[in-house]
Amino acid sequence: DIQMTQSPSTLSASVGDRVTITCRASQSISTWLAWYQQKPGKAPNLLIYKASTLESGVPSRFSGSGSGTEFTLTISSLQPDDFATYYCQQYDSYPLTFGGGTKVEIK
Amino acid sequence: QVQLQESGPGLVKTSQTLSLTCTVSGGSISSGGYYWSWIRQHPGKGLEWIGYIYYSGSSYYNPSLKSRVTMSVDRSKNELSLRLSSVTAADTAVYYCARAESGGWSKYYLDYWGQGTLVTVSS
Numbered sequence: 761d762i763q764m765t766q767s768p769s770t771l772s773a774s775v776g777d778r779v780t781i782t783c784r785a786s787q788s789i790s791t792w793l794a795w796y797q798q799k800p801g802k803a804p805n806l807l808i809y810k811a812s813t814l815e816s817g818v819p820s821r822f823s824g825s826g827s828g829t830e831f832t833l834t835i836s837s838l839q840p841d842d843f844a845t846y847y848c849q850q851y852d853s854y855p856l857t858f859g860g861g862t863k864v865e866i867k
Numbered sequence: 868q869v870q871l872q873e874s875g876p877g878l879v880k881t882s883q884t885l886s887l888t889c890t891v892s893g894g895s896i897s898s899g900g901y902y903w904s905w906i907r908q909h910p911g912k913g914l915e916w917i918g919y920i921y922y923s924g925s926s927y928y929n930p931s932l933k934s935r936v937t938m939s940v941d942r943s944k945n946e947l948s949l950r951l952s953s954v955t956a957a958d959t960a961v962y963y964c965a966r967a968e969s970g971g972w973s974k975y976y977l978d979y980w981g982q983g984t985l986v987t988v989s990s
Contacts, residue, residue: 761930794976803963803980804914810970815978847914851976855929856916 762786762850766859772867779835781862783848788828792852795824795833798861799844807846808833838864869894871964871981879958881990885951889964889981896945897922902967902975903947905938907960908983915960919967919975920947954988961985 763786773779783793791811796804806815808824811831821836835842843866848859875887889903896903904919918928920938928936937950951958961983967975 792970792974792976796977803965803983804977805980806976806978809968809976809978849914849976851970851974854927855918855931858914858916860913 761855762789762853762857764848764850764857764859766846766848766862768862769860770863770865772865773838774867775838775840777838777867779838779842779864781833781846781848781864783826783831783833783859785829785831785850789850789852791827792850793824793826793831794849794851795822796847796849797842797844798847804847835864869966869979871966871979873962873964873981873984875962875984875986877985877987879954879986879988881955881988882953885949885954885958885986885988887949887962887964887984887986889947889949891945891947891966894966896940896947897942900969902927903940904965904967904975904977905947905949906963906965906977906980908963909957909960917949917951917962956988959986959988 765784767782793811795808798804812824823834845861845863870892872890879885902919905917920926935952939948963983964981965977966979968978
């Protein structure tokens with residue numbers, strides 16, 4: 761299985777901050793990577809697929825980059841609605857696997 | 868817009884079979900181009916992919932659960948189903964169904980999710 765490692769596991773930030781979350785794959789996955797946002801008691805919501813393609817309706821302050829084994833999710837200016845947990849997920853090979861999550865908290 | 872809704876017992880006894888249904892609206896399972904997936908999330912933990920199935924019945928399961936998992940589709944009802952046998956407390960989780968969209972080259976990401984249903988396994 762491909763292991764997905766996210767860092768940090770928790771991040772404290774303020775509204776307006778630029779936030780970067782890192783995701784590393786245990787082997788190359790090209791750009792077959794998705795990012796999801798999950799709020800408490802809710803299902804994950806797709807933000808980005810193919811490492812950098814923004815899903816329709818997702819605010820442009822979210823962006824993704826990377827290829828191979830190193831990926832980042834950036835929120836350019838953190839908004840109150842963005843405090844949540846973020847997961848990366850590889851879909852290059854089976855089984856599909858997720859990172860452990862990064863919780864973005866209010867500083 | 869596609870919507871998915873999970874349903875099934877919230878409590879299952881140890882060693883029995885967990886059975887869940889996911890009803891899809893706003894789109895047809897039979898239209899092709901998508902896989903239909905099950906994912907679970909243990910309380911306070913991360914996400915685990917269980918597997919997915921095409922409308923034709925072609926499926927892929929997580930090897931860690933493969934011996935206990937059966938997925939099926941009912942095209943007439945626009946539903947997919949999950950059966951997980953011989954459950955233990957370790958199978959207590961929120962279970963989600965989701966649509967898997969093709970990103971090209973037979974690579975599928977999860978674009979629409981149901982709200983999830985909590986299943987507790989207890990004796």
